[in-house]
Amino acid sequence: MRQATVIAPSLLSANFAQLGADVAGVVEAGADWVHLDVMDHHYVPNLTFGPMVCEAIRPFAGRALIDVHLMVEPVDALVMPFAKAGAGLISFHPEASLHVDRTLQLIRDQDCQTGLVFNPATPLHWLDHLLDKIDCVMLMSVNPGFGGQSFIPSTLPKLRLVRDRLDAYARGTGRRIRLEVDGGVKPDNIASIARAGADTFVAGSAVFGSRDWRATIATLRHAAECS
Ligand code: DX5
Ligand code: ZN
Numbered sequence: 001m002r003q004a005t006v007i008a009p010s011l012l013s014a015n016f017a018q019l020g021a022d023v024a025g026v027v028e029a030g031a032d033w034v035h036l037d038v039m040d041h042h043y044v045p046n047l048t049f050g051p052m053v054c055e056a057i058r059p060f061a062g063r064a065l066i067d068v069h070l071m072v073e074p075v076d077a078l079v080m081p082f083a084k085a086g087a088g089l090i091s092f093h094p095e096a097s098l099h100v101d102r103t104l105q106l107i108r109d110q111d112c113q114t115g116l117v118f119n120p121a122t123p124l125h126w127l128d129h130l131l132d133k134i135d136c137v138m139l140m141s142v143n144p145g146f147g148g149q150s151f152i153p154s155t156l157p158k159l160r161l162v163r164d165r166l167d168a169y170a171r172g173t174g175r176r177i178r179l180e181v182d183g184g185v186k187p188d189n190i191a192s193i194a195r196a197g198a199d200t201f202v203a204g205s206a207v208f209g210s211r212d213w214r215a216t217i218a219t220l221r222h223a224a225e226c227s
Contacts, residue, residue, distance in 0.1 A: 003176055003199045005224050007217050008033035008067050010182075010204030011057075012048065012147040019053070022208070023060040029213035030221070033067040033089075035182070035202045037147075038082075043073035043096050044145035051081035058086035065089060067202075069117065069182065071144045072096065075103050083110030091115025091138050091180075094126040104133040115180070119144060120152050124161060131169050134177055136200065137162055141193075142183030147204040151184030156196045163197025187219045194227035 009031045014022040023034055036054055041047040054066060065088035072078055073096035082090055090107045094116055097103040107114045113135035116126060120140055127137065139158055142149035162179055170176045180200035181193050190201060203220060210216040 002197075003178060005194075005221055006032040006178070006180075006200040007207075007220050007224075008035040008180070008200060008202045009207040009213075009217070010035040010037055010147060010202050012037045013204035013208035015208075019057055020060040023057045024062070026207065026213055026217075027060075027062050027064045030217040031064055031207075033065045033200075034061050035067045035069060035204070036087075037204075038068060038070050038072060038078070039145065040072040043093065044071045046145045051078070051085040054082055054085035054087060061086075067091070067115075067180075069115075069138070069202075070096075074098065076106055079103065079106050079112075080110060083107070083112050087112055089113035089115055089136060091117050091136060093117045093119065093122070093144075095122065100126065101130060101133065104130065108133065117144075117182075118158075120154065124158070124165075127162075127165065131166075131177065132173075136178040136180050137166065138180040138182055138200075139198075140182050141185070144183075148209075149184055151186070151189055151193075155181065156192065159193065159196035159198055166197075185220070187216065187223055190220050191223045191227040194224040198224075 039046040039048040068087040070092040075092045075097040115136040117138040141155040181198040182202040
């Protein structure tokens with residue numbers, strides 16, 4: 001019941017001095033989505049992009065969806081600015097929002113897809129009453145804040161749990177929810193991540209740190225789909 005594979009390079013590992021060119025280049029090289037890591041130096045210790053940067057890169061992304069990953073607290077005030085700036089999907093961490101259902105609805109009201117993000121230590125019970133409002137469940141396979149960290153292996157059994165849950169939900173409702181994984185995804189581990197149930201893969205340093213983005217994206221996709 002898996003959906004088409006999505007490869008979403010994270011701009012955190014792009015060259016910020018030529019962000020527009022890197023966005024256009026990575027989409028041309030086969031990226032399905034462009035992953036934008038928004039960090040506020042509060043929810044996470046790092047500081048990155050605001051809505052103005054999202055708006056500036058939007059024209060360079062062409063057909064690719066901009067996958068905005070909010071690592072901010074509080075969340076709600078940034079939803080509308082990012083939606084206006086061209087986000088296609090907005091995901092956030094449930095513990096960073098006081099009213100998670102309301103935040104999901106707020107994102108939907110802006111005609112964006114919704115994503116709920118789970119840190120390695122965040123329990124899955126946040127899904128209990130919210131699946132109808134979620135388009136993408138994202139499991140962090142590193143602690144959020146930085147690119148280039150190592151994949152945390154306990155993500156694999158957690159992915160299997162979510163996969164089972166999303167498959168049961170799809171059987172009951174006919175609606176399929178994406179399962180995204182973020183952090184430490186590389187050509188040599190993506191097959192096991194896909195086998196555990198992920199269909200959407202963020203890869204920052206693996207893509208932008210490689211010499212041939214097109215070859216790396218193709219390798220990632222092939223390994224995920226042949227898993
Ligand atoms: C971490 C970010 C990730 C990160 C992924 O907080 O959410 O998207 O940039 O980078 P890599 O693929 O290098 O682990
Ligand atoms: Zn991310």
